Amino acid sequence: MTSIQAQLNHRFTQGFQAAFGPEVAIPQPLIVPASNPKFGDYQCNAALPLAKPLQQKPRDIAQTLLAHVQLGEMCEEPELAGPGFINLRLKPDYLAAQLAAKQGDRRLGVAETKEPQRVIVDFSSPNIAKEMHVGHLRSTIIGDCLARILEFRGHEVVRLNHVGDWGTQFGMLITYLKEAYPEALTTADALDLGDLVALYKQAKQRFDQDEAFQQASREAVVALQAGDEESRKAWQLLCDQSRREFQVIYDLLDIEVTERGESFYNPLLPDVLKTLETAGILQEDQGAQCVFLEGFSNKEGQPLPLIVQKSDGGFNYATTDLAALHYRIHQDEGDRIIYVTDAGQANHFTQVFQVARRAGILTDNVEVVHVPFGLVQGEDGKKLKTRSGETVRLRDLLDEAVRRTREDLDQRLAAEGRTETEAFKQEVAQTIGLSAVKYADLSQNRTSNYIFSYDKMLSLQGNTSPYLLYAYVRIQGIQRKAAGGALAVMPEDLPPVSGIRWRALAVTALLTVVAFVFMDASIRIHHELHTIPLLAEVMRLVGFGYGLWFASRYLLFPSGRRDLRGMVAGWWDECFGPVDALAALPPSPSMASLHLDTEPELVLAKHLLQLEDVLAEVEQELFPNRLCQYLFELSQKFNQFFEQCPVLKAAEPVRSSRLALCQLTADTLKLGLSLLGIRVLDRI
RNA sequence: GGGGCUGUGGCUCAGUAGGAUAGAGCAAGCGCCUCCUAAGCGCUAGGUCGCCGGUUCAAAUCCGGCCAGUCCCGCCA
Numbered sequence: 001m002t003s004i005q006a007q008l009n010h011r012f013t014q015g016f017q018a019a020f021g022p023e024v025a026i027p028q029p030l031i032v033p034a035s036n037p038k039f040g041d042y043q044c045n046a047a048l049p050l051a052k053p054l055q056q057k058p059r060d061i062a063q064t065l066l067a068h069v070q071l072g073e074m075c076e077e078p079e080l081a082g083p084g085f086i087n088l089r090l091k092p093d094y095l096a097a098q099l100a101a102k103q104g105d106r107r108l109g110v111a112e113t114k115e116p117q118r119v120i121v122d123f124s125s126p127n128i129a130k131e132m133h134v135g136h137l138r139s140t141i142i143g144d145c146l147a148r149i150l151e152f153r154g155h156e157v158v159r160l161n162h163v164g165d166w167g168t169q170f171g172m173l174i175t176y177l178k179e180a181y182p183e184a185l186t187t188a189d190a191l192d193l194g195d196l197v198a199l200y201k202q203a204k205q206r207f208d209q210d211e212a213f214q215q216a217s218r219e220a221v222v223a224l225q226a227g228d229e230e231s232r233k234a235w236q237l238l239c240d241q242s243r244r245e246f247q248v249i250y251d252l253l254d255i256e257v258t259e260r261g262e263s264f265y266n267p268l269l270p271d272v273l274k275t276l277e278t279a280g281i282l283q284e285d286q287g288a289q290c291v292f293l294e295g296f297s298n299k300e301g302q303p304l305p306l307i308v309q310k311s312d313g314g315f316n317y318a319t320t321d322l323a324a325l326h327y328r329i330h331q332d333e334g335d336r337i338i339y340v341t342d343a344g345q346a347n348h349f350t351q352v353f354q355v356a357r358r359a360g361i362l363t364d365n366v367e368v369v370h371v372p373f374g375l376v377q378g379e380d381g382k383k384l385k386t387r388s389g390e391t392v393r394l395r396d397l398l399d400e401a402v403r404r405t406r407e408d409l410d411q412r413l414a415a416e417g418r419t420e421t422e423a424f425k426q427e428v429a430q431t432i433g434l435s436a437v438k439y440a441d442l443s444q445n446r447t448s449n450y451i452f453s454y455d456k457m458l459s460l461q462g463n464t465s466p467y468l469l470y471a472y473v474r475i476q477g478i479q480r481k482a483a484g485g486a487l488a489v490m491p492e493d494l495p496p497v498s499g500i501r502w503r504a505l506a507v508t509a510l511l512t513v514v515a516f517v518f519m520d521a522s523i524r525i526h527h528e529l530h531t532i533p534l535l536a537e538v539m540r541l542v543g544f545g546y547g548l549w550f551a552s553r554y555l556l557f558p559s560g561r562r563d564l565r566g567m568v569a570g571w572w573d574e575c576f577g578p579v580d581a582l583a584a585l586p587p588s589p590s591m592a593s594l595h596l597d598t599e600p601e602l603v604l605a606k607h608l609l610q611l612e613d614v615l616a617e618v619e620q621e622l623f624p625n626r627l628c629q630y631l632f633e634l635s636q637k638f639n640q641f642f643e644q645c646p647v648l649k650a651a652e653p654v655r656s657s658r659l660a661l662c663q664l665t666a667d668t669l670k671l672g673l674s675l676l677g678i679r680v681l682d683r684i
Numbered sequence: 685g686g687g688g689c690u691g692u693g694g695c696u697c698a699g700u701a702g703g704a705u706a707g708a709g710c711a712a713g714c715g716c717c718u719c720c721u722a723a724g725c726g727c728u729a730g731g732u733c734g735c736c737g738g739u740u741c742a743a744a745u746c747c748g749g750c751c752a753g754u755c756c757c758g759c760c761a
Contacts, residue, residue, distance in 0.1 A: 029701060036704075045703055051741075058741085082704050083741075127761080164761060262761090288759050298757065299685050310759045317761050344755050346688050372689080375754085412723075444697070448690060449754080456696075460723035462709045463697085470723050478720050617700065629698065632708085643725045662720095684723075 002111070003612040004098065005031055007074070008042055008088065015069030016046070024054070031088075033610075039081065040089040041606060047084035058084025095605045096594040099664060102608075103592075108667055110612045112154030113619070117335035118562065120158045120328050121147045124257055125341070127164035128242040129173050131197045132249050132394040134384050134452070135342070138373045141441045141677070143340035144255045145624045146371070148675045153619045158258070158332060162324065163246075165239055165261035167317070169200075171221035174234040175213060176203035178220075185233055196241060221314065225266070249394055253434065254677060265323040269315045272322045273308060279359040287311030291355045296347075306351050321352045325368070326361045333562065336367045338622065343372035343447065371622050374449035384452050402433035404454055409684075428684055432466055433458070435678040439465035442676055443628035463632045468669065469681055471635035475666040476682045478647050482659055508571070592656040600641040601661060607637050608664055611672070624676065631672045638665050 002010075008031045016026050027046045034043045047062035054061060062084045071078065074094050079087040102109040123143020126132045132140075143159070151157045176199070177184060206213045224231040243259070250257065273289060276282040281291050283305075290305030298304050308319045328334045339349060349370040356362035378384040386392050406429035413420060440457035443464075444450045460466045554564040596602050607630075614630045617623075647658040670680050 027701095032700085032703095035706095039704075043703090048703065048741080085704065167761065169760080286758075290758075295687090296757080297686060301686080304686090305758060307759050312759085314759085316759070320761090342755090343689055345761090347756050348761090350688085374689080408723095416721095448697085451696070453696085456710075459710075464709090466723065467709095470721080474721060474724085476721095481720060621700075623700090625698080626700075629708085636708090639724060640726095642720080646720070648720050684721080 003616070004074075004090065004609055005033070005042065005613050011071060011074075012044055012046070012065070012069055015065060019064050019068040020050075020054070024050070034087065037603075039085070040079065040087040042088040042090075044086040044088070045084075047086070051084075062086050090606065092596045092602060095602065095609065096596050098609055099594050099605055099661075102664060102667075103660060108611060108664075108671055110152075110615060116154050116156060116566070118156045118158065118333055119150050119336045119338065120160060120332060120334040121150070121338045121340065122160045122162050122324075123147070123338075123340040124255070125162045125164065126242075126246060127169075128261070129169070129196050129200050129238050130164075130242075132246060133391045134376045134394065134397060135391070137376060137394060137397070137437075138441055138446070138450075139340045139342070140249075140253065140255060141438050142371070142373060142446055142624060143338075144253075144257070144677050145438075145442055145675065146338065146340065146618075146622055148677060149615060149618050149624070149627070152675055153615065155336075158334070159256060160328075161257040161259045161261070163242075163259055163261040165235075165242075166263040166266060166320070168217075168221055168314070170224060170235055170238070171217035171219070172203045172207045172213075173200065173238060174220045174224065174231050175217045176206055177234045177237070178230075179206075184237060185230060196238070196245070218312075225314075249398075252398060253438070254679070262317070262320050262324075265320050265327060268323040268327065269319050272319050272326065275326070275361060276308065276322075276355070276359050281355070281358055282308070291358075293351055293354060295354075296351065306355055318348070318352055318355075321348075322356055322359075322361065325352070325356050329362065329366050334366065336369070338369050338371055340371045340373070343374055346370060346372055369622070371446070373446040377449050377451050379451060379453050381451065398434060398437060401437050401454060401458070402429050404458055405429040405433035405436070408458065424683075428681060431679055431681055432469060432684075435465040435469065435673075438677055439468070439628065442624040443632070445625050446623065463628070465673075465678060468631055468635045468673065469678075470684060471638050472666055472669045472673075472680045473682065473684045474642060475638070475662045475669075478659070478662055479666070481648055592660040593653065594660055595654060595657045597654070598645055600637070600644045601658070604634075604637045604641045604661060604665065607634050608661075608668055611668055615675075627672060627675065631669060631676075634665065634668060634672075638662075 009029075012030050013026060016024075016030070027049045030046055031042050031044055034040050044062075044065075047058040047065060050056075050061050051058045059080060062080050066078055066080070066086060069078075071088070074090060076089040076091055079089075081087050098109075121143055123146075124136060124140040126136045147157050147159050180202070207217060220231055224235055239261075273282065276289075276291055283290055283292060285305055288305075288307050288311045289309035290307050292303040292305050294303070296304040306318050307316050308322070309315055325337070328337050341349075353362060353368055353370075356368075362368060376384050384392055386396075406425065409425060409429055409432075413425075436457040440452070441450065456462075457464055458466060460470065552560070554560045594605075596605050610630065614627055618627050641661070645658060647655065647662060649655075650658055673680055
């Protein structure tokens with residue numbers, strides 16, 4: 001299904017060409033949502049910028065354009081307003097038909113992209129031997145959300161956790177581990193590194209105080225890089241411990257990410273230098289290997305270097321990033337590579353991308369994009385700290401959100417005299433608490449700093465997750481009562497979405513058998529034909545040619561390999577069904593016909609139909625707050641509808657129509673929230 | 685000194701590729717539960733879009749300059 005905006009756009013484009021011919025450039029965007037509801041639903045402002053090139057009055061241009069546009073069943077008679085705006089109002093019947101098409105569709109009519117890409121999302125990226133703290137919150141939440149949306153749009157997403165598991169700090173840690181807990185290195189599980197942060201702090205203290213320790217640390221780095229057995233074991237120990245701790249957080253937040261740390265690229269670093277040298281951009285300066293940057297200068301106005309190898313032979317993180325970029329383009333075959341890191345690294349990325357481009361690692365057919373985000377600040381506007389002035393552990397932060405939600409819930413239940421099971425209360429508190437943290441982060445424009453406030457994110461009114469979850473719960477309440485009337489049976493939540501498609505399998509099997517029969521036949525025929533001179537050679541040539549064609553089409557180039565993978569994956573989906581947890585929606589219980597008579601119904605219906613446009617936009621611009629805004633407005637519009645339009649008490653056929661509208665709203669909320677990484681509740 | 689990001693009602697923020705009277709939410713004031721969860725809805729008040737200039741029929745949006753905040757600027761990541 002194509003979105004309404006896209007359909008209007010299509011019709012206006014055709015009308016435009018009919019009116020003014022192909023040589024007049026069409027102003028973009030041609031169709032935009034109306035700036036004010038009183039102007040209708042959509043508007044076309046194309047007449048205004050054309051006044052000059054066409055030497056005509058904008059209103060006349062608009063008239064001419066309208067005379068050539070076929071709007072037929074979609075819109076009411078278009079209005080010409082002001083200096084030359086064209087206002088469009090959609091017909092209720094058309095809206096109803098469009099909505100009806102979404103009923104029971106697990107993707108709610110949102111088409112998959114026509115140009116699927118392999119997208120690499122680099123996010124979260126905590127450091128080994130340090131605990132995850134607020135600093136990792138935004139990358140983790142935003143990265144996961146973008147990955148979910150891109151996956152839903154039909155892209156092949158690789159979620160990479162570029163953990164800091166390599167670098168100079170390990171020298172310090174290993175040296176300290178050897179010094180303080182030597183038994184940990186010789187005996188398995190001799191030491192439970194329960195508190196890695198404490199270990200890190202102690203090591204840092206030793207490092208700052210003791211020069212001999214500093215020296216030993218530097219040597220330990222070299223030993224580790226050289227593959228020294230003992231150092232490697234210490235390193236492994238630290239990594240395993242950290243990994244376990246990270247996983248606790250990821251499980252809690254329902255986040256999937258594949259670890260591929262900095263150490264992974266270690267063997268590839270010398271190749272990066274070779275590549276830079278071959279490209280002729282590598283220079284030595286004060287013993288370090290550098291690439292001098294274009295457009296970056298230091299205080300004296302000299303070109304700034306990007307150091308790729310230190311004077312002591314060690315590599316920098318820029319080198320690792322270049323190696324990673326190379327790997328992601330040439331091995332992973334990524335088309336779009338997204339880095340979700342704080343805004344402070346903007347310089348670093350433009351520098352790395354520039355060097356990669358000049359070295360030929362990065363080519364024009366690959367899109368690299370830094371998705372920056374601002375700091376998490378406390379309510380005092382400063383960097384978020386605990387009362388004692390330490391960085392806030394992510395675990396504590398999440399626990400606190402859940403704890404506060406629970407407290408509030410208990411009070412509310414007591415006030416209403418309700419009794420609920422412990423399991424219910426826990427689930428509600430956990431879902432609301434964690435969703436509030438996620439939503440608060442995602443609903444803000446990520447480029448600016450954001451002020452972390454439990455009171456605001458857990459507030460029940462305003463643009464918060466509790467508000468959205470409540471709107472969903474209200475609908476579930478209606479559905480339960482409706483089902484109680486034995487009219488419609490609500491399906492149990494989320495049946496498993498994958499299953500073997502016997503029919504598709506049978507077709508495949510049949511085709512295989514047919515292929516074998518044909519092969520057998522052709523061999524027999526071939527046998528007979530052998531008597532004809534030259535024919536065998538010709539056939540061989542044909543076979544050889546096909547082999548060549550196949551290799552060049554499907555094996556030689558990344559795009560071909562992707563097509564091949566796509567074909568295989570397509571077949572697999574056909575037979576075994578998509579494991580599409582995101583879009584796992586229960587089918588609508590009824591396929592009621594919709595009647596949109598009142599204003600709140602129309603407003604809600606129009607909003608429901610904008611989902612696809614919003615998702616397409618987030619896919620491009622990578623701003624999750626747009627989706628949040630959409631869902632918030634949807635909840636508001638539903639609440640207005642709920643207030644003004646009785647559902648269960650309405651007479652048929654209005655009742656069924658409104659129930660269907662409720663169902664579509666619930667499905668949209670559920671899908672939208674799932675793309676933010678938030679689960680819904682049926683009852684609060 | 686150079687560069688990045690930010691600056692919109694008391695507070696937190698939207699504002700999509702310039703378009704009609706700049707939108708929400710919180711906080712404030714007033715009102716609405718015999719009716720599907722009031723964790724809701726309605727109404728009121730509050731803005732020289734940091735400042736100055738330019739481009740344009742039209743600028744919060746584009747360009748230039750300035751001011752403020754913040755981050756980065758040779759061997760940390």
